[in-house]
Amino acid sequence: MRAGGLIQRCADRPGDSHDHATGRSYILNLDTNGAAGALLMAESTMKASYRSTFGRLLPGLLLVVALGGISLANAEREAEAPRLSHEQTPRLVIGITVDQMRPDYFYRFWNHYGDGGFKRLLNHGFLFRNAKYRHSHTATGPGHAAVYTGTTPRVHGLIGNRWYVPALDRQINVVEVPDSDFVTVGGGAAAGERRSPGNMMVTTVGDELHIYSGERSRVLSVSMKDRSAILSGGHTGSAYWFDPATGNFITSTFYRSELPDWLRAFNERRLAREFLQRTWEPARPIETYVESRPDRNPYERPLPGMFRATFPKDLAEIMRQPTMDAGVLGVTPFGDELLFELARTALIEERLGRGDAPDMLMIGLSAADSIGHYFGPASKQIQDYYIRLDEYLADFLAFLDDNFERHEYLIVMTADHGAHYVPQYLHDLRIPTGHENFHTRLNEVMRQLLRQHLQRRFGSDLLLSISGQDVHLDRRRIAEMQLDLAAVRRETVHFLHGLDFVAGAISADTLDAAEFTEGVRGRVLQNYFPARSGDVMVWLTPHTRGDLGTGFTGHGTPWTNDLHVPILFYGYDIPHGQSSAPVAPSDIASTLAVFLNSPFPSGNTGNPLNDLIYRGR
Ligand SMILES: [Zn+2]
Structure with a gap:
């Protein structure tokens, strides 16, 4: 025995x-x-x-x-x-984050999937069907950090993909630390950009594993997007991401002073350049894609340099235009195909899962997000992306079969946020949206009206910026004028509540004083980090986008479409099953920590997913 x-x-x-x-x-x-x-x-x-x-x-x-x-x-x-x-522990944890993945993609496209990809994971793994983010600003930076730190922006500090910094009078990127010396290495035009995880105030599950193992465990993270790679990799791992200028994968001096030899060799294969010669056509006859809307419709945006949003998409033709770079690859499934190839190479070259302590490999699939933004969740392009992703996954799982026994690795798949349908499409279906027309940007409307109102009410322009959900007031000016900051904030909230596309607004004073534990206000509080957040937080009605005009969609709202994501575990000794228990992606980190025997991340507020762990009677 x-x-x-x-x-x-x-x-x-x-x-x-x-x-x-x-x-x-x-x-x-x-x-x-x-x-x-x-x-x-x-x-x-x-x-x-x-x-x-x-x-x-x-x-x-x-x-x-x-x-x-x-x-x-x-x-x-x-x-x-x-x-x-x-x-005991798994030898290797593989975290796959599909950027912008909605849970319904499993079922909508089920009949198109083969046996070796999504179906294998779902038929043998454990699916959480009621996972929703606990923070309000559903975006890539806050989402990836939530998955691996096990907490919300209130604790990890990453309140958006970027946020406004009054002292600099500009927005900073979530992975940009303005006074840091850590810059990208190995890139082209992006070389020298400040990139590091320094804004993330807590440890990740990978950081804790690394320290707990006496620094034997390694955490390696890859993505097309810098923020996905960097925030998943944590402070003690390594992270590699795509440089659109060169088509190479790069890193930051935060991790190492130059690229590892294996990555140099990978870049020299020039796969990005090769993939950019392709034409993106449906993988199967398009008439079989009955689960999505007609390819020709008014709710989609053509790829850069193209006149129409329909198939086929000739990438070589797009690339002939002088302003185009390899970033085009990231708006096609081929970007994520390339990323899987990089993940396989990294796993072999770094001998992940072959050491005497468990390792972690994070794969951030970003093309899903870009395709969703351009074409929307109801599009033929999204359907084709997931049919292809199913094939990429099947190949990757077969690769794992060749290198590991199933009980040696543990896979967790989730998304950093969901997505909502194109508002104009919903409007045409007579579903209410906050848009009167689709040519004005509501954030701009809100900015102008609020500016005018504060001018009338207090005799001065007191608005600095509306960035994401954060309204920044000019605190210096308010102090000079000896106005009561709390009163200006209250007036701002009252005014915003009068706009019919605004669902709610709340002042930082209220967030400081009250503990909202549920609903949208609970999520807004979980997105509030006093040193970085605005004076007032504002959110719009469902199916309403503040930042974009016609034929374009995405995420970022505190509503269910954007909050709801799959959580799927597979491998190791994960039981087969599903659960509709209310859980969140911020429960993943402590779950992994239980499987790895490692400490919970330093700011962890989520709970281990007990359906996977409980074996008592
Ligand atoms: Zn996005």
């Missing part, structure tokens, strides 16, 4: 039943066998004392007890195959 009475079951191909399986003990390396060992490890409280004198004597003592007549209890324990996760 193996330690812990677990069943070793390695055969793992699609269609196999899913059993609990032993991994190896990478961290504690407990050397126990037989009944005494099983009993010993059934007592998690004994783990701490294992290396003490008492602990060394204990197996012998227990063996005596076991031989003395508790074989019945032993047999029961064995029959129940208790999972003793404190004694």
Whole structure:
């Protein structure tokens, strides 16, 4: 019998039943066998004392007890195959974040998927169907940070993909630390840009694993987008992302002074350039894509340099225009195909999952987001993207089969935010939106009206910026005029509440004073970080975009379409099943920490997903 009475079951191909399986003990390396060992490890409280004198004597003592007549209890324990996760871990955790993925894409396109991709994960893994973000500004930076830090912007500090800094009178990027010396390395036009995870105020699950393992565990993160790679990689990992200027993958001096040899060699394969010779056409006959709207419709934006938004999309033709760069690849499925190739290369070259401590590999699939922004969730292009992603996933899982047993790796798949349908499309379906017409930008309307109102009411222009959900007032001017800041904030809230496309506004004073635990105000509070947030937080009615005009959509709102994402676990000893329990992506980090035996991230506020862990009676 193996330690812990677990069943070793390695055969793992699609269609196999899913059993609990032993991994190896990478961290504690407990050397126990037989009944005494099983009993010993059934007592998690004994783990701490294992290396003490008492602990060394204990197996012998227990063996005596076991031989003395508790074989019945032993047999029961064995029959129940208790999972003793404190004694073992996966060798490799793979986090796959599909940027802007809505949960309905699993089911809408189900009939188009093969057996080896999404269906394999769903038929053998565990799906959380009611996962929603706990913060209000649903965007890539805050989302990726939430997944791996296990908390919200209120704690991790990343309130948006960018935010306005009054002292600089400009917005900064979520992965830009203005006074930092860490700059990109290996890039073209972007070379020298400040990039690091320094704005993220807490540790990630990968950081904790790295420190806990005596710095043996490695965390490697790849994405087309810098922020996805950097925030998933944490402070102690390494991160590589796509440079549109050169078509190469690059990093920052925060991680290392030059690219590793294997990445240099990967870049020299010039795959991006090769992929940019392709034409993006539907992978299957387009008439079979009955789950999406006609390709020719008024709600989509053509790719840069194209006149029409319809298939086919000749990338070589687009690239012939002088202003185009390799970033075009990121608006096609081929960007994520390239990323999977990079992930495979990194996994082999860095020997991830082959060390004596567990490693983590994060894959941030960004093309999904760009395609969603251009064409919307109802489009043929989104359908084609997910049909292709299913194939990429199947290839990647087959690659893992070639290199690992299934119980050796643990996959978690989620999204950094969801997406809403194109507002104009909903408007034409007679579903209310906050838009009277689709040619004016509502944020601009809001800015002008608020500016005029504050001018009339207080005799001065007191508005600095509306950035995301944050309204920044001119605090210096308010102090000079000896106005009451709280009164100006209240007036701002009252005025914004009078605009019919505004669903709500709340002053920082109220957020400082009250603990909203539910609903939109609860989410807004979870997005509030006093040193970075505005004086007033404002959010628009559902199906309303503040920043964009016609034929364009995305995310960023505190409403269900943008909050709702899948959480899917697969591999290791994940049971097969699904749950509709209300959970959040910020529950993923502590769940992984439980599987890895590592400490929770420093600011963690989520809870481990107990459906995956509980094995008691
Ligand atoms: Zn986006």
